[in-house]
Amino acid sequence: MDAQEMMEEATVSLFPNPANDVVYIAAEGNKISHVTIIDLSGKVVKEMVIDLSENVEVDVNDLTSGMYTVSVHLSNGSISNDMLTIQ
Numbered sequence: 001m002d003a004q005e006m007m008e009e010a011t012v013s014l015f016p017n018p019a020n021d022v023v024y025i026a027a028e029g030n031k032i033s034h035v036t037i038i039d040l041s042g043k044v045v046k047e048m049v050i051d052l053s054e055n056v057e058v059d060v061n062d063l064t065s066g067m068y069t070v071s072v073h074l075s076n077g078s079i080s081n082d083m084l085t086i087q
Helices: 003-009
Strands: 011-015 022-028 032-039 044-053 055-059 066-074 079-086
Touching: 011 066, 011 079, 022 032, 022 066, 032 055, 044 055
Parallel strands: none
Antiparallel strands: 011 022, 022 055, 032 044, 032 066, 066 079
């Protein structure tokens, strides 16, 4: 399986979006190993190492309102990048 096939198979959901206090991340059929939240300037504002779980709860209460990129690293080596709005 090449990198493109892994990216296509990585189904990751972020909800709710926009979020206020908590965002839930679900990886259908994969295990989450690492989550990084990056602000629009490219600064890493939150980083979590996960004990290989399909569902993760992330406290975003400490983040200021705005747009962020959430990078979800999966156990199969693929990475999913999604935009998240914090209200």
